[in-house]
Amino acid sequence: MSKRKTSKYKIDRRLGVNLWGRPKSPVNKRSYGPGQHGQRRRKPSDFGIQLSAKQKLKGYYGSIGEKQFRHYYDEADRRKGDTGENLIELLERRLATVVYRAKLVPTVFAARQIVNHGHILVNGKRVNVASYNVKDGDVVQIDPRKKDMPLVLEAIESAERDVPDYLEVDHNALKATFLRGPKLADVPFPVQMEPNLVIEYYSR
Known part of the structure; x- marks a missing residue:
């Protein structure tokens, strides 16, 4: 079980997206990150982009711990077909x-x-x-x-x-x-999800 105890909306502000498309999200008013350095913008590295994609997908599904999320990746990679599509299907199941x-x-x-x-x-x-x-x-x-x-x-x-x-x-x-089981295109994500970047993150 995940030990995350922080407000779910902090995830929105940290990632800079309205992850669940909810009207209460603080990103609707402030799109930058929390804290005094939240408005600083730096060009992310490839690793940073992949990490952000993983955090976004993992955060969207609520309280999935890193160990369990890694297990989903391993299972998706083991199955036939596109690993990213497999990952989405496993999460939707x-x-x-x-x-x-x-x-x-x-x-x-x-x-x-x-x-x-x-x-x-x-x-x-x-x-x-x-x-x-x-x-x-x-x-x-x-x-x-x-x-x-x-x-x-x-x-x-x-x-x-x-x-x-x-x-x-x-x-x-x-x-x-x-x-x-759905494909990525079937899933009504409020924001763009990039499972291909998540796969790149874990396959480094």
């Missing part, structure tokens, strides 16, 4: 990601929390591991006894995000079916 994508919660951090607290069922069975690998055809749903949670109701009513077409969602039943 995380149970916490599916809960977030289905708009059952408002943020990726809330998704991790609701999974860890045992409020999510996969094919009718309780799963409390955020990194659980969701397979094609799996049905993910909120425990019916928790259907009135304010967090869930807030997410469903929000017009902030759209549900991608690799999920089939029934918000009345608070459930989603994972149809297929």
Whole structure:
């Protein structure tokens, strides 16, 4: 489990992007980094560009630790096909990601929390591991006894995000079916993600 305890919006300011496309992001008002030296701009090195791409992708998915993220890279590299596309698919198959994508919660951090607290069922069975690998055809749903949670109701009513077409969602039943593993172009990232640079970072 990640030990990050800092505000999630500090990630936005450090990277200079509105990572989740949220109206509350401080980047909407100040696009430079935090601290007294935040407005200084230096041309980044190739390593710096690759590192930034990794931090952006890793940060977007919430609370993934470096060891686990490296594991995703190793698995993506081991599989056939484009390693960058494989990496995105693996990250999108995380149970916490599916809960977030289905708009059952408002943020990726809330998704991790609701999974860890045992409020999510996969094919009718309780799963409390955020990194659980969701397979094609799996049905993910909120425990019916928790259907009135304010967090869930807030997410469903929000017009902030759209549900991608690799999920089939029934918000009345608070459930989603994972149809297929997505490609990079299918994923509704609010900012440009560059998994190819992440692959370059780890393959140095």
